[in-house]
Amino acid sequence: MKLRADKPERGSTSGSGSERRKDRRVPTPTGMWVSWKFEKQRHTSRVLDFSASGAFIVTNEVVAVGTPLKLIFAMVEGELKLEAVVRNSTAGRGMGVEYLSVGGKELAMILKALKRLRPW
Numbered sequence: 001m002k003l004r005a006d007k008p009e010r011g012s013t014s015g016s017g018s019e020r021r022k023d024r025r026v027p028t029p030t031g032m033w034v035s036w037k038f039e040k041q042r043h044t045s046r047v048l049d050f051s052a053s054g055a056f057i058v059t060n061e062v063v064a065v066g067t068p069l070k071l072i073f074a075m076v077e078g079e080l081k082l083e084a085v086v087r088n089s090t091a092g093r094g095m096g097v098e099y100l101s102v103g104g105k106e107l108a109m110i111l112k113a114l115k116r117l118r119p120w
Contacts, residue, residue: 025049025056026117035072038063045094047073050117052110054087054098062091069097077112 032047034057048056055071063069063086073080084097102110 025051026114028117032113032117033074035074037070038067048094050110050113052107052114053102054084054096056094056096058094060092063089063095065089068100071097071099075109075113076116077109080106080109080113082106 027049028047032050033044034047034055035042035044036057037043043059043061046058048058065086065088067086069084069086071080071082071084073082082102083100085100087096087098089095
């Protein structure tokens with residue numbers, strides 16, 4: 001089996017070494033919103049992209065990498081509640097989060113939403 005040098009395998013790092021996603025991201029052009037909470041602060045933000053293992057949340061807040069969050073996504077499929085951890089954060093842009101301990105019901109809802117959003 002030949003691997004092309006210009007196409008990294010799923011889960012591998014790109015040339016910059018920063019790409020470590022487990023799953024392909026799906027943009028949310030129609031808009032998806034998430035309420036998120038850490039410590040005693042609550043926020044509502046737009047979701048830029050969404051995958052089976054995480055999301056990128058648009059926010060001006062700077063949240064430290066490693067911070068645990070509670071998320072509630074408002075989706076056509078229903079309300080999705082997940083716990084997550086911040087994996088990257090960029091001031092003025094937002095944060096990438098990874099979901100923690102996704103159950104069967106939550107995974108089914110995520111996969112249904114991905115099928116609806118997926119452009120391919």
